[in-house]
Amino acid sequence: MSTTVEVPVIEGPDVGKVRVTSPATGELAGEVADFDAAAVAEAVARARAAAPAWAETSLEERVEALFRWRDLVLDTPLVPETLVRESGKPRHEAEGIEVLYLCELIRGMARLSHRALAEETRNPRLFLTKKTRLVRHPLGVVGVIGPWNFPILNNAADAVAPLLAGNTVVLKPSEVTPLTSCVLRDLWVKAGNPRDVFQVVTGKGATGAALVDLVDAVMFTGSVATGRRIAARCGERLIPCVTELGGKSPFVVLPGANLERAAEAAAWSSFIHSGQVCIRTERIYVHASVADRFEELFVSRVAALRQASPDPAGGAHDLGAVTFARQIEVVERQIADAKAKGARVLIGGARRGNGPGLFFEPTVLSGATHDMEVMREETFGPLVPVMRFWESAEALRLANDTHLGLNATVFGPPFEAEAFARRLRSGQAIVNDVLVNYFGVESPLGGWRASGLGVRHGGEGLRQWTRIEAITTRRFLLAPVDRFLAKKLAFPYDPRVLALLRRAMRVLYRRTLAEKLRRPS
Numbered sequence: 001m002s003t004t005v006e007v008p009v010i011e012g013p014d015v016g017k018v019r020v021t022s023p024a025t026g027e028l029a030g031e032v033a034d035f036d037a038a039a040v041a042e043a044v045a046r047a048r049a050a051a052p053a054w055a056e057t058s059l060e061e062r063v064e065a066l067f068r069w070r071d072l073v074l075d076t077p078l079v080p081e082t083l084v085r086e087s088g089k090p091r092h093e094a095e096g097i098e099v100l101y102l103c104e105l106i107r108g109m110a111r112l113s114h115r116a117l118a119e120e121t122r123n124p125r126l127f128l129t130k131k132t133r134l135v136r137h138p139l140g141v142v143g144v145i146g147p148w149n150f151p152i153l154n155n156a157a158d159a160v161a162p163l164l165a166g167n168t169v170v171l172k173p174s175e176v177t178p179l180t181s182c183v184l185r186d187l188w189v190k191a192g193n194p195r196d197v198f199q200v201v202t203g204k205g206a207t208g209a210a211l212v213d214l215v216d217a218v219m220f221t222g223s224v225a226t227g228r229r230i231a232a233r234c235g236e237r238l239i240p241c242v243t244e245l246g247g248k249s250p251f252v253v254l255p256g257a258n259l260e261r262a263a264e265a266a267a268w269s270s271f272i273h274s275g276q277v278c279i280r281t282e283r284i285y286v287h288a289s290v291a292d293r294f295e296e297l298f299v300s301r302v303a304a305l306r307q308a309s310p311d312p313a314g315g316a317h318d319l320g321a322v323t324f325a326r327q328i329e330v331v332e333r334q335i336a337d338a339k340a341k342g343a344r345v346l347i348g349g350a351r352r353g354n355g356p357g358l359f360f361e362p363t364v365l366s367g368a369t370h371d372m373e374v375m376r377e378e379t380f381g382p383l384v385p386v387m388r389f390w391e392s393a394e395a396l397r398l399a400n401d402t403h404l405g406l407n408a409t410v411f412g413p414p415f416e417a418e419a420f421a422r423r424l425r426s427g428q429a430i431v432n433d434v435l436v437n438y439f440g441v442e443s444p445l446g447g448w449r450a451s452g453l454g455v456r457h458g459g460e461g462l463r464q465w466t467r468i469e470a471i472t473t474r475r476f477l478l479a480p481v482d483r484f485l486a487k488k489l490a491f492p493y494d495p496r497v498l499a500l501l502r503r504a505m506r507v508l509y510r511r512t513l514a515e516k517l518r519r520p521s
């Protein structure tokens with residue numbers, strides 16, 4: 001069987017190619033064009049030319065275009081097959097997480113868009129004769145730049161909200177996993193949708209930087225370092241920028257938690273896609289009274305995980321390859337640092353296999369402390385540390401002791417666990433479950449602090465791709481009053497009118513006796 005994927009060619013420059021390697025086998029998975037600045041400029045120019053017509057389409061037409069695309073994605077096995085080949089993740093995750101997410105996102109955002117993007121009327125209180133209509137306009141061309149760990153979920157899927165809001169999109173997928181985006185772009189065109197409304201430019205960081213220089217807004221998912229660079233450039237250009245960056249999500253086990261369930265959930269949330277997930281469990285805090293039992297259950301769950309070279313056609317295994325070789329170096333460095341500072345490896349700790357494939361055993365550390373790199377810096381690989389605590393207040397302080405703030409998990413008695421979650425400094429938290437909050441496309445989801453700016457999902461995730469024009473007109477029935485007021489307020493200024501205004505201000509704005517007596521609660 002051929003290892004290279006027959007991905008549709010994205011029309012790009014002839015100069016330079018980016019080779020894509022299959023991480024599970026080390027073999028060539030495909031090649032894509034390396035778009036230089038001139039080629040990016042051509043793509044953005046086409047997107048700009050297509051923007052007015054797309055903005056003029058009705059929301060129903062845009063929803064229909066996304067539905068047509070979704071139908072084709074669902075019927076095209078090449079999508080999950082390509083994803084498995086270039087990322088090394090199990091077919092279950094390619095299809096059961098990434099394709100599922102795209103479908104649910106299109107459904108949910110299409111449904112929300114009618115209300116979120118609708119015009120609103122707001123009546124000013126002072127000038128009662130006026131009404132203001134808030135009209136939302138698309139921003140123009142949105143550049144979406146994605147990471148390598150989720151070739152659909154954090155790449156093409158991030159085009160959905162800007163497209164629904166009437167923007168055209170140019171996507172720059174990661175150079176490590178660009179092939180799935182090429183397949184999805186081809187399906188967009190095959191679905192009968194306008195080709196320049198959704199384009200893909202492939203290449204490395206320089207291609208992304210060229211895109212940021214030209215578009216009207218940026219949706220970026222990736223590392224904190226690149227996010228800062230892109231946000232700074234967007235600041236210079238005064239264009240909106242949403243950044244979804246790294247995480248160091250805590251998983252807290254309070255006394256009274258269901259330990260079986262917590263251990264099972266910790267195994268999935270720590271080792272999904274070999275730990276290369278931004279909202280995954282990055283560090284575990286367990287109450288000392290239940291820590292031995294939790295570790296025992298957790299290790300037995302991890303020991304049962306089936307790791308294998310993923311077959312693009314499917315297969316029963318839980319862990320595939322590590323997509324990006326650098327993550328294995330991070331894992332090895334963090335294990336060495338933690339061991340030197342007193343941590344113990346409970347399970348795993350080594351590379352697996354002698355072949356060219358990138359495999360690392362799922363690894364659990366015990367006895368972690370906050371002076372270890374593994375508790376403070378993002379791992380983004382198949383390694384998770386466990387640390388014990390005695391007081392909930394201490395666990396809260398430790399969980400919040402990070403420059404990041406993306407996701408968090410709390411296991412414990414429901415009310416107590418929710419009260420704990422409310423005091424976490426994190427964009428989202430989930431109680432007595434893991435990860436599935438990402439599928440709640442109805443709710444905004446984003447990071448605090450260095451984990452990013454802006455959100456995806458929810459009405460908020462749609463409206464951020466529009467700009468507001470506030471159009472004030474007079475209310476029809478009050479037209480005579482409106483004309484009278486306009487005359488009195490404008491030139492020529494009349495001292496008698498000012499005297500009247502002064503009196504009116506005292507009536508309107510001076511605190512009433514009731515307000516003076518009211519105490520802030």
Ligand code: NAD
Pocket residue numbers: 145146147148149150154172173174175203204205206207208209210212221222223224225226227229230244245246247277278378380406447451452
């Ligand atoms: P990265 O920052 O190295 O690269 C991300 C993208 O940015 C790639 O497409 C890359 O080519 C491009 N890029 C690099 N330099 C650029 C520049 N100067 N201008 C414009 N584009 C540039 O990140 P990565 O290694 O691909 O992804 C891993 C990181 O992504 C992890 O930190 C992970 O936590 C984070 N992530 C966050 C989320 C989230 O939703 N918060 C989701 C997935 C991944």
